[in-house]
Amino acid sequence: MGRVVKIHRVEIRNFRAVRSAVLDDCGDLNVLIGQNNAGKSTVLEAISLFFRATATGELADIRPPERDGTFLQIADLHRADGRPEPADISVDLVLSRDALRHIAIVLHPEAPLLAKKIQDRTDPILRVTMTASPQAHLRISRMVVHSPDAPNSDVVLFALTYAESEKIRISRWMAATSLETVASLTHWMRQIKKSDEEDAREGLRELIGRIDTHLPASLVERYHRLIGPAGWDEERRDLAQQLVTEMRELVGTLARDPLSHTIKTPGEVPKLAAYPASILRLVGSPSVLHLRDRRDPVGAEEAGRLLRLKTQRSGRESLKAVQAAVKAILGVDLETFESEHGGSAEIDLDGFLVQVNGAGVREGLRVILGRELEEPQLMLVEEPEVHLHPALEVSMFEYLRKASATTQLFVTTHSTNFVDTAAMRNVYLVRRTPWVTVERLDVERATEVIPRELGMRLSSLFMYDRLLFVEGPTDEDILRRLATTLGVDPGHGSVGFVQMGGSRNTGYYANAGTIDFLTRRRVKPVFLIDRDEKTPGEVEELRDKLAKAGATVHVLEQRELENYLAVPRALATFIQKKRRDGGRDGGDVTEEKVAAALEKCGAELRTITLRKRVVKALRDPVAIPSRLDGDGEVAHLLEGAIRTVIAEWEKRREEAADMVEREARDVDHAWTGDWRAVAPGDELLDAVCRQFGFASRRTRTAPRWPHC
Known part of the structure; x- marks a missing residue:
């Protein structure tokens, strides 16, 4: 079945925690992302409320079908200074040609000028606004046809003020209460006896007291005569019969015309017209399926x-x-x-x-x-990935993407797989700061600014408030497990991780385009870098460079994260567990023995530490320049460049002994201060584990130590 209408835009004001929020340029598949309690479900509830209300075909005093329960409560309305305020839910609908033709047909008998105006429109959009009064009474307050190419030529089809809506609501209530009054009067006239005259009078007094402020004065006066102190005589019975007749006539009048004056339609319609309800039934005609988080x-x-x-x-x-x-x-x-x-x-x-x-x-x-x-023609789904394996998440979202060809979808999700795998144009970030806000994300710009070669997932750009750039997977695993041990959840803090593949790629990830995009997205980038063999001057240079780009960098005080794990007590617990897992006795592994093993292995790593420093100092590239500038033959220029390279290496060879001696003094000084901070942490841990009979594989073992 083709779509009669399709949502183009949703604007919500003063509904629950939403002060003002807009979903603009909606498509076939619309994805809402954000933290828990950000307000994603509130947005879907607002859309659901709009279509449940319009499906009734009522313009005012809108009431749900019995199966839908209560539409709206005062608690749903935004409060300013403790008082509820009117709430608006406006939905822009793209009309099919058949829908536009239908509207023109229903307009023509009562408002032919309006019918002509909308027939001349190109790509018209119908905006319907539903308003909730501070007492949580719903009405359709406005219907407007507009065109994107003509923003200042709106055609107002219908407008209903709060006062007019209240008259309709009171008229309906009066009609229902009047029917109740008629039934009560009729019953009492049949059953009245002298002995229960006072009970009859009290019953009537209570019933009339509920409606007398809305009744004509002549009716009120006769009701008070009826419930006066005199006895229940024949004259009073006749008066009661007259009231029954007049109340029935009042009910008929209220049903035919609930308003005593004109609703504001553009100049042609003398009373409450029929066409707004017909248009509303069209708006509410799409079948809507709302799957909440509790299904x-x-x-x-x-x-x-x-x-x-x-x-x-x-x-x-x-x-x-x-x-x-x-x-x-x-x-x-x-x-x-x-x-x-x-x-x-x-x-x-x-x-x-x-x-x-x-x-x-x-x-x-x-x-x-x-x-x-x-x-359904419209489907609202909260967290379709709930309880699904990550591989099945991808399958589910691919299914929904295909379904969006015939069903317009609004989906809330916490799944990074959806953001990363689906080809989406309509992604909305929902935040609560403290009011709910909605921002349409520029996914296309993100894919242009953030090169695929970086390996950054789109979800990292949109689903977190902070991004922690680490050198590799082991660093991320260690930090995540350490956070778990400390009772901290990075996800709850909206912290995401990006693995750079080594500190050499820091500048690549900290390029101006990436940092600028993240800054405008209000995502704080933080780089955590191993110290390795960096000198204090190199550390300061790195910090200054990233600070100018708008990023924050933390360089570890110790050589690498593994150095922080070289703690005798934690290592002893870990080694005991590993030995027991291997079927061996772990009781003979004590904290003292592990401390001794650390000292022994550390002493053996001093030479390796010196070698790493020397290699780092010598490995600055010496190469032939990318361009051979100057006069002469190419062969002559190339020979000169090669001689320059050889001369540089000869110079380094001559200085090698002095360099080794200088680096050795630095290592000795650092070793005296705290050797565990400068020794290669991964090799230290592996050497200690070997002392107790098993090998430590860095990528599989190191992340487990923070639990010990």
């Missing part, structure tokens, strides 16, 4: 629908499509049968009842069956 479990209803597809000739292809989708996304075979115990149908997944399958499969199945069985 109803798949049960007998879905099983029965699938079983009917199975037993109907025309339904078998639809069932096959459902089974294929479930298999592709969740990796299980779906079947449906009549229950052996009678009474209802059942769903089996891989031969087991759906109820005994894992939470991820059950949650994923709810999303798939909702889409396949309901075939």
